[in-house]
Amino acid sequence: xxxxxxxxxxxxxxxxxxxxxxxxxxxxxxxxxxxxxxxxxxxxxxxxxxxxxxxxxxxxxxxxxxxxxxxxxxxxxxxxxxxxxxxxxxxxxxxxxxxxxxxxxxxxxxxxxxxxxxxxxxxxxxxxxxxxxxxxxxxxxxxxxxxxxxxxxxxxxxxxxxxxxxxxxxxxxxxxxxxxxxxxxxxxxxxxxxxxxxxxxxxxxxxxxxxxxxxxxxxxxxxxxxxxxxxxxxxxxxxxxxxxxxxxxxxxxxxxxxxxxxxxxxxxxxxxxxxxxxxxxxxxxxxxxxxxxxxxxxxxxxxxxxxxxxxxxxxxxxxxxxxxxxxxxxxxxxxxxxxxxxxxxxxxxxxxxxx
Numbered sequence: 001x002x003x004x005x006x007x008x009x010x011x012x013x014x015x016x017x018x019x020x021x022x023x024x025x026x027x028x029x030x031x032x033x034x035x036x037x038x039x040x041x042x043x044x045x046x047x048x049x050x051x052x053x054x055x056x057x058x059x060x061x062x063x064x065x066x067x068x069x070x071x072x073x074x075x076x077x078x079x080x081x082x083x084x085x086x087x088x089x090x091x092x093x094x095x096x097x098x099x100x101x102x103x104x105x106x107x108x109x110x111x112x113x114x115x116x117x118x119x120x121x122x123x124x125x126x127x128x129x130x131x132x133x134x135x136x137x138x139x140x141x142x143x144x145x146x147x148x149x150x151x152x153x154x155x156x157x158x159x160x161x162x163x164x165x166x167x168x169x170x171x172x173x174x175x176x177x178x179x180x181x182x183x184x185x186x187x188x189x190x191x192x193x194x195x196x197x198x199x200x201x202x203x204x205x206x207x208x209x210x211x212x213x214x215x216x217x218x219x220x221x222x223x224x225x226x227x228x229x230x231x232x233x234x235x236x237x238x239x240x241x242x243x244x245x246x247x248x249x250x251x252x253x254x255x256x257x258x259x260x261x262x263x264x265x266x267x268x269x270x271x272x273x274x275x276x277x278x279x280x281x282x283x284x285x286x287x288x289x290x291x292x293x294x295x296x297x298x299x300x301x302x303x304x305x306x307x308x309x310x311x312x313x314x315x316x317x318x319x320x321x322x323x324x325x326x327x328x329x330x331x332x333x334x335x336x337x338x339x340x341x342x343x344x345x346x347x348x349x350x351x352x353x354x355x
Contacts, residue, residue, distance in 0.1 A: 021069030029062035083111050090118060099126035173201055203242075226260040227251045227287070230267060234285070241275065246284045252295055254350055262328050263297065263348065266321045270299045270344055273317045278303025278342060289350075297346040305336045 033055070090103040099122050105115045180194040224232065227249050234245045255263070267285070274280050280303030287297045318334065321344075325332040329349050336342040 021072060022066060025062060025065035025069040028065050029058055032061050033058035080111075087111065087115055087118065090115075094118075094122055094125070099129060170205060173198055173205070176201070225251065225253070226255065226264060229260075229264050230285070230287070233264075233268065233271070237271065237275075243275075243280060244282050246282060248286045248288075250288045252287070252289050254289065254292075255295065255348075256351075259328050259348065262324045263295075263346075266324050266346065267297070267299065269317055269321050269324075274301045274303060274342070278305075280304075280341065292350055294350055295348040297348070298344070299346075300341060300343040302341045305338050305341050307338055308334065308336055 086103060090101065093101050102119050102122065103115050105112050105119070176194055176198050180191045180198065183194070184191045230249055231247070234247055237243065238245055271283065274283055278301045280301035282302045284298070284300045287295070290296050322332045325346055325348070331347045333345040334342065335345075
């Protein structure tokens with residue numbers, strides 16, 4: 001369609017050239033006729049040419065001029081048409097991304113200057129493309145370095161977690177089990193109590209490992225909605241942990257996929273912290289849309305809790321959740337007290353383009 005319109009415009013250029021030459025021939029013939037009439041007016045007896053002869057001469061002159069105009073108009077328009085077609089073809093070539101091509105500049109008239117300007121534009125675009133490609137390569141290198149740095153940092157964090165929690169618990173299990181074996185015959189009641197403590201520590205270590213595995217193998221939303229992804233996560237955890245999940249999750253369809261992914265990661269981190277530190281048996285999770293203003297998420301547990309003022313606010317889990325929440329313009333609030341569990345409230349505003 002575009003090529004057809006361009007063709008019509010180029011063909012009309014030749015028509016315009018021929019028409020211009022024909023107008024010149026008509027005007028010239030008319031002026032020639034007026035000249036003859038003026039001569040007859042001032043020299044009526046001195047010439048053998050009368051009005052009829054002057055009209056005949058005018059017609060002959062017009063025919064000669066018309067044929068000449070058609071010939072030169074067609075020839076000149078052909079040259080002009082070819083130059084315009086070359087420029088049009090060159091622009092189409094640039095449009096296909098072949099910025100290394102150049103058009104030959106044969107003359108220094110307006111079309112020649114136009115062709116030279118397009119060549120300079122192609123050079124600038126080619127340089128910009130090279131710069132963009134270089135920036136893309138640098139961005140890819142930086143992303144790779146950042147990924148490697150994040151991987152190393154995560155490995156170090158997991159190593160610290162394993163050393164501080166699971167490793168210490170396994171060491172305690174080893175010591176207590178050895179002691180239980182030695183006192184099993186002489187002090188059976190003490191041994192039984194020791195075995196009960198061993199079972200509790202083993203259960204705690206198992207919970208720690210599940211939480212760490214949740215970081216190593218996080219459930220992703222893939223093509224699921226946020227509501228479906230959360231339900232899948234809680235169902236999987238209910239089957240593998242002794243925790244009861246009380247959930248009231250509303251299907252929300254006004255959030256972008258990026259916002260949903262951030263919220264899902266925040267909920268994952270919160271549940272992981274509960275598995276590792278809270279010793280909770282009940283976890284409550286509510287998610288609702290409050291009108292067209294914001295999404296409200298509430299997560300609470302009946303665990304041992306902690307003192308907010310004494311807790312390191314920069315701890316990895318809380319810092320990650322707060323950072324993710326702020327990245328999508330949300331507000332993150334946490335309340336906790338020893339013996340009263342922990343309560344997290346999240347408010348995420350709904351952007352105008354999302355509702």
